[in-house]
Amino acid sequence: MTMADDRFILGGTGTEMFSGIPVSDFRTALDWYRRLFGAKPSFYPNEVEAVWAIAEHRWIYIIVDAKRAGGAIQTIMCSDLEGQIDQIAARGLTWSQQEIPGEGVRKVMYYDPDGNEIGLGRIPAA
Numbered sequence: 720m721t722m723a724d725d726r727f728i729l730g731g732t733g734t735e736m737f738s739g740i741p742v743s744d745f746r747t748a749l750d751w752y753r754r755l756f757g758a759k760p761s762f763y764p765n766e767v768e769a770v771w772a773i774a775e776h777r778w779i780y781i782i783v784d785a786k787r788a789g790g791a792i793q794t795i796m797c798s799d800l801e802g803q804i805d806q807i808a809a810r811g812l813t814w815s816q817q818e819i820p821g822e823g824v825r826k827v828m829y830y831d832p833d834g835n836e837i838g839l840g841r842i843p844a845a
Contacts, residue, residue, distance in 0.1 A: 735776050740791040740835050741784035745769075748781050751831050754810040789834035800825060800841035814839075 727733075742748035749769055753759060760769035767783040773795060797803050804814065804827060814827035823843030828836050 735778070737770075737778045737780060738793055740779065740781050740793060740831070740837075741787035741789075742781045742831065742833050742835070743783070743785040743788040744832070745781070745783050747832050751812075752781055754812050755807060755829060755831075755837060757806055757810060791835040792838070793836070794826060794838035794840050796840045796842060798841075800827070800839055803839055 740748075745767055749760075752769070752771070756771050758771060761772045761778070762770050764770060764780075768780055770778050770780040772778055779793065779795070807813075807829070812829060814829050816828045818826045818828075820826075824841065826838045826840035828838045830836055
């Protein structure tokens with residue numbers, strides 16, 4: 720998908736994306752996200768956060784914030800959705816819901832122990 724520069728927020732000046740997920744219990748969430756992502760965190764900024772690199776300039780992190788835990792909705796688009804679903808299942812997690820809003824489009828949703836939704840999706844190549 721190509722967009723005109725004037726359609727980008729902040730005038731297209733954003734250079735990095737950190738997307739946060741509030742959790743209530745760090746150790747429980749850390750174990751679950753390690754299984755979902757199939758990797759240990761890229762780094763730990765402090766004792767209540769863990770960060771994973773999705774790709775260059777794209778990061779997702781968990782942070783202990785019990786008051787806000789359970790309300791996050793994140794979707795990561797994948798070039799090999801089916802392969803990722805199989806790999807995640809091999810690590811003991813299965814998706815709970817799916818959406819198929821159009822031909823070749825699919826999103827599956829996983830829910831962490833707090834109820835945060837982590838979706839993996841696919842859109843057809845243009």
